[in-house]
Each structure stands twice: as structure tokens, then as C-alpha cells.
Amino acid sequence: MTRVLVYIDDLFTKGGGERVAMYFLKSLLEKRIDVYFLALTDVNTFEEINNYYQKNREKFVKGWLFSRLLYVIPKKNKIISMALDYLFLFSMYIHLFFINRKIRPDMFIVIANTIYQNVPFIFHKKRIFSWGLTPFTKKWVLFFHNIILRLGLKKGLLTLVVGSKQQKQMSDREYKSYISVIPIGYDDILFNYSGEKKIRNRIAYVARISPEKRVDLAVEAARLLKERYRDFQVVIIGDSQNRRYYEEIKKKITKYKLSSYVKMIPKSSPAIIKKNLLEAEVFWNFSEGYGGVVNCEALACGCIPVVFKNFKDQIGDNGYAVNNLEEAVEATIKILEMNEKDRRKLALKCSRYAKKYSRSIFEKKLIKLVLHKLQES
Structure with a gap:
């Protein structure tokens, strides 16, 4: 039986990478491929993966x-960061050596935050399907890593796949020709909208509570909106991944006297996300990155998006892609001041548009490319 080892750093949260891991698991099992996981954490994520784990x-x-510590230690300056990256490479390479002897996978699937996480896998000379990389631009260059990456790409061992065109466009020029785009998919059975009545002037922000998700900007936007518009509520839905950051957000809400305007729900099961998106008229996303399944889920639930321009290619001409918080507030007011008929019409348009990002289409494209690469092995 064909065996695949899926690497993802964190299986103790419910984020975009974990969703993709869940999609991989289902698609691979349907093709009777034996699936193994390597993660730096314990397992407590989406139900399909949890059930497989049990x-x-x-x-x-x-x-x-040791690898986990190297990965989570704050990288406060260039020298410390480079040293930690090289130690992480060495630690993962040695661990993979023992894993290979025991499991003997035919392919690695790497769900990575940076392209450099692929390097220890390249040394083991098996096909690597690398998903979800953030743009590869860095303030400094890891020369040894870059040499290995180029060799992996030129020899056809490494396949790079991202979830949006914008993500590819923002990547380093030297890697663009090697990158394929498969638009991220969402669960189109769970997330759907049929014109149900929403809560008037409700705004949703869905993200795990961590700095890269810029949840603090949702609070800042609420502060700016309050100066011009009084009748609204922002609901922030997401697991508290960073406790210190979570407390900072709560302090900001109190400082700006937004307790009656901003509500935090520190949970993010698919059912909770769906409920809150179906109730919201507007969806905000000011986070980093260039693609996210939550944007698709929000569209599918009839939320009119107001997002930063890094998500422009995901929302198309539905809603507003803005440059800053001031523009976000302007766009939000325009939506809130629409008459109910026009708002509902736009919500239905968003929901129909989301169908192009369905999970079933995404899984078919993923597994097709994975099987093609396995056949090349």
C-alpha cells in the first residue's frame, strides 16, 4: 500500500493549515493511501483528524x-533566528531519518509556514508536496537552505502549491515558476446561506487570537466606527492561541469603552463559526497572509466582506478590498446604510460566488496533483 507522511507543525489548534490537513486526510484515505502524521504538538484539532487519531x-x-522548542523560541534578531533555523534543520533531519526507517513513506506532504521547513525533507530524496507557504521574502537569506531548495526544485523532488494567485505573485521571483495555485476550499455542505434574516449591523471577525491575525485591528476599526456610527456590534470568534495577546485585546476593548460594541467568543468549532457568520451582515479580515478558508466561509454564509487588499483575489468584486482601517470603516458604513433589499441581494451574490471554492472541488484538484506526483516517483 502507498504510504504518505503529512507534516504540520501544529495539530493542537483549528486553523487554515489544519483544515487543509483534514482535506488531505479524507482525499488520501478515499484513494486507499495509508496516511501518517508528523506534528510538533499533541493532537486536538478538527473532528475528522481527532477521530483518525483515536x-x-x-x-x-x-x-x-528539541525541535518544538527551536520552532517556538522568539526570533528576536538575525543571528538568533539563523542559528535556530539551522538547528531546527539538523534536528528534523535526524528525526526523519528514524521515521523513514520505520514508516518508509512514498511521499511527504508538508503543510508549512515558510519554504525553509521543506529543507530537511529534501535530504531524504522522496517526493515532497508542499502546501500553503507564505511569501518567501525574508529580511535575511539562509544560504545553505536556498541551495538545497533550488536542488530540490530542479530535480523535481519538491512541488510548491499555494491557495491564491496573490500568494504566488508576492513570492520571491526565483520560485514563481515552480508554484502551482489551487484555490483554497471550504466545507460547502456546512457553510451555506439561503437568504435567512441576519442580525442588523452585526460584524464578524473570525481568527485565532494571535498577533499575525491582527485581531487588535478589529478593535481599532470598531473604535473608529464608533466615532461615526453607533448602532453596530463586532463579534470576534477564535481560539485564544496567545494568552498575552488575548489579554491585550480585552484591555483595549475596555480602554476604548467598547464593551457594548465588541464581543469576544474564544471558541472556533465549525458549528460556532457557521452560526456567527450566518448572523453577521459584514465580515472583516485585516490579517496577514494572502489566502484563507475563512474568507470563503464568510462569503458562503452571505457576509459582505471588508478585507485588506491582500485578499482581493479571493473576494473578487464582492464587497470591498481596502488599504487601511479608515477605508474599512467607510466601506462598512456604506454596507450598514444600504436598504435591506440591496443588502440581502449582495449577501446572496456573495454566497453564490463562494461555490467556486467548494471543498469537493479543492480536494479533487489536490488529490489529482498528489497522485500525479506519486506516479512520477
Whole structure:
């Protein structure tokens, strides 16, 4: 039986990468491919992965504690960051050596935050399907890593796949020709809108509570909106991944006297996300990155998006892609001041548009490319 090892750094949260891991799992199992996981954390994520873990614990390998520490230690300056990256490479390479001897996978699937996480896998000379990389631009260059990456790409060992055209466009020029785009998919059975009545002037912001998701900007936007528009409520839905940041957000809400305007729901199960998106008229997203499944879920639930321009290619001409918070507030007021008929019409248009990002289409494209690469092995 064909075996695949899926690497993802964190399986103890419910983010975009974990959703993609769930999609991979379903698609691979349907093709009777044996799936193993390597993660740096314990397993407590989406139900499909949790259920697979409960039935197949022997197929989940936890990364060495040393590797985990190297990954989470704050990289305060260039020298520390480079040193940690090289130590992480060495630690992962050694661990993969033992994993390979035991599992003998035919392919690695790497769900990575940076392109450099692929390097230890390249040394083991198997096909690598790398998903979800953020743009590869960095303030400094890891020369050894870059040499190995180029070799992996030129020899056809490494396949790079991202979830949006914008993500590819923002990547380093030297890698663009090697990048494929498969638009991220969402669960179109769970997330859908049929014109149900929404809560008037409700705004949703869905993201795990961590700095890169810029949840603090949602509070800042609420502060600016309050100066011009009084009748609204912002609901922030997401797990508290960074406790200190979560407390900072709460302090800001109190400082700006927004307690009656901003509500935090520190949970993010698909059912909770769906409920809150179906109730909201507007969806905000000011986070980093260039593609996210939550944008698709919001569209599918009939939320009119007001997002930063890095998400422009995901929302198309539905809603508003803005440059800053002032523009976001302007766009939000325009939506809130629409008459109910026009707002509902736009909500239905957003929901129909989202169908192009359905999970079933996404899974078919993923597995087609994975099978093609396995055949090349």
C-alpha cells in the first residue's frame, strides 16, 4: 500500500493549515493511501483528524521536544533566528531519518509556514508536496537552505502549491515558476446561506487570537466606527492561541469603552463559526497572509466582506478590498446604510460566488496533483 507522511507543525489548534490537513486526510484515505502524521504538538484539532487519531494512534508521530522548542523560541534578531533555523534543520533531519526507517513513506506532504521547513525533507530524496507557504521574502537569506531548495526544485523532488494567485505573485521571483495555485476550499455542505434574516449591523471577525491575525485591528476599526456610527456590534470568534495577546485585546476593548460594541467568543468549532457568520451582515479580515478558508466561509454564509487588499483575489468584486482601517470603516458604513433589499441581494451574490471554492472541488484538484506526483516517483 502507498504510504504518505503529512507534516504540520501544529495539530493542537483549528486553523487554515489544519483544515487543509483534514482535506488531505479524507482525499488520501478515499484513494486507499495509508496516511501518517508528523506534528510538533499533541493532537486536538478538527473532528475528522481527532477521530483518525483515536483509531490509529500508531500513525501519529510527535516531533522531538528539541525541535518544538527551536520552532517556538522568539526570533528576536538575525543571528538568533539563523542559528535556530539551522538547528531546527539538523534536528528534523535526524528525526526523519528514524521515521523513514520505520514508516518508509512514498511521499511527504508538508503543510508549512515558510519554504525553509521543506529543507530537511529534501535530504531524504522522496517526493515532497508542499502546501500553503507564505511569501518567501525574508529580511535575511539562509544560504545553505536556498541551495538545497533550488536542488530540490530542479530535480523535481519538491512541488510548491499555494491557495491564491496573490500568494504566488508576492513570492520571491526565483520560485514563481515552480508554484502551482489551487484555490483554497471550504466545507460547502456546512457553510451555506439561503437568504435567512441576519442580525442588523452585526460584524464578524473570525481568527485565532494571535498577533499575525491582527485581531487588535478589529478593535481599532470598531473604535473608529464608533466615532461615526453607533448602532453596530463586532463579534470576534477564535481560539485564544496567545494568552498575552488575548489579554491585550480585552484591555483595549475596555480602554476604548467598547464593551457594548465588541464581543469576544474564544471558541472556533465549525458549528460556532457557521452560526456567527450566518448572523453577521459584514465580515472583516485585516490579517496577514494572502489566502484563507475563512474568507470563503464568510462569503458562503452571505457576509459582505471588508478585507485588506491582500485578499482581493479571493473576494473578487464582492464587497470591498481596502488599504487601511479608515477605508474599512467607510466601506462598512456604506454596507450598514444600504436598504435591506440591496443588502440581502449582495449577501446572496456573495454566497453564490463562494461555490467556486467548494471543498469537493479543492480536494479533487489536490488529490489529482498528489497522485500525479506519486506516479512520477
